[in-house]
Amino acid sequence: MSIDPSSIPNFGGQPEQQPEGPTGPVLPDQDLVKQLLDQMELKYVVDEEGDLAAPWEQFRTYFMFRGEDEQAVFSVRTFYDRPHQIEEKTRLLESVDDWNRRTLWPKVYTHTHDDGTVRLIGEAQMLIGTGVDINHFVSSVVSWVRAAIEFDKWLAEQLGLEQQIDDAEDSGGDVE
Template identity: 85%
Template sequence: MSIDPSSIPNFGGQPEPQPQGPTGPVIPDQDLVKQLLDQMELKYVVDEEGDLAAPWEQFRTYFMFRGEGDQQVYSVRTFYDRPHAIEDKPQLLESVDDWNRRTLWPKVYTHTHDDGTVRLIGEAQMLIGQGVGLEHFVSSTVSWVRAAIEFDRWLVEQLGLEKEINDTGEPGEEE
C-alpha cells in the first residue's frame, strides 16, 4: 500500500487526500498510519504499549488497533491534557454535549481522575476486520485528526480559555 505524498490534506494548504494503491479493501495497520502521518508531516511516537501517538501542545492523539479477525477496530483517540476542576464539570458536560450533537467526530466524553480533575477524551472508530477502501481509511483518519484539533480550538473559545492561555504567556508579554 502506498499513499501519494502530494495528496495529503490541508495542514498547510495541501490538497485533499487521493491515495494511490489497491482499489479493493485493505486491512490497515500501524505502518500505514505511520506513512500517512509522515506525509502529513506530523511527529509521532510509539508508546510503551506499542500504540502510535501524535503529540500536540495541549493533547495527544493515539492511533490504535484493537480486536482480531472480523471484529478488528481502528480507533483514533485524543486525550486532551488541559485539567478542569470538578466544579466546572456541569459546564464542561454541557459544552461536550453541544459538540457531540453538532458534529460526527470525535465523540467527546469526560474522565474524572482520582485527584478530582476532569479531562476530556475524543474518539472515532472504524471497523476494519473485513477490510476498508484505502481512500476511505485515509480520508477518515485525516478528518478525525482535523476534528481533534478543531475541538480543542472550539472548546477554548466556548469556555473562554483564551485569557487563561494568554495569562500563561512568557514574562514581559503584553496581555
C-alpha cells in the first residue's frame, strides 16, 4: 500500500488534491507511517522497543501500534522535553486544561518524575483494528503532527517562555 505524494498536506495548508489510493479500509502499519513521514520530509528513527519516533529540538513524537484484532490502536504520543519545576505544576495544569478544552488533539497531560520535574505528554489515538480509510488516516496523522508542534509553540507563549528562549539563543546559553 502506498500514499500518493501529491496528497500529503504541507504544514501550511490542506492537500491540493485528494489521494488516489485504496478504495476500502486499510490496516495501517509502521511501513505506511514511514512512507508518510518520508513524504512529509520528517526524520525518524526506530527505538529499542520497535516504535517509530520523529525527534524535534524540544520534543519527540512516537507513532505506536498497540493491541490486536478489533482492539488494535494507533497512537501518536509526543514527549515534550522542556522540564518544569514542581512549583509550576498548578500554572502548567491550568494551561494544559485550557488547551484540552479548546482543541481536539493532542490531549495533553503532565508526568511528575521522581526528581520533582514535571514534563508534558500529548496524545491522540485511533482505533484501526477493523481498518480505516486511507484519506482519514493520512489527514489525521498530518493534523496530529502539526498540532503537536503548535502545542509546543502555544505553551511557550502562554508561559512566557518565548523571551527566555530568545534570550538564551542570543547569549548562546541553554534554556531550562
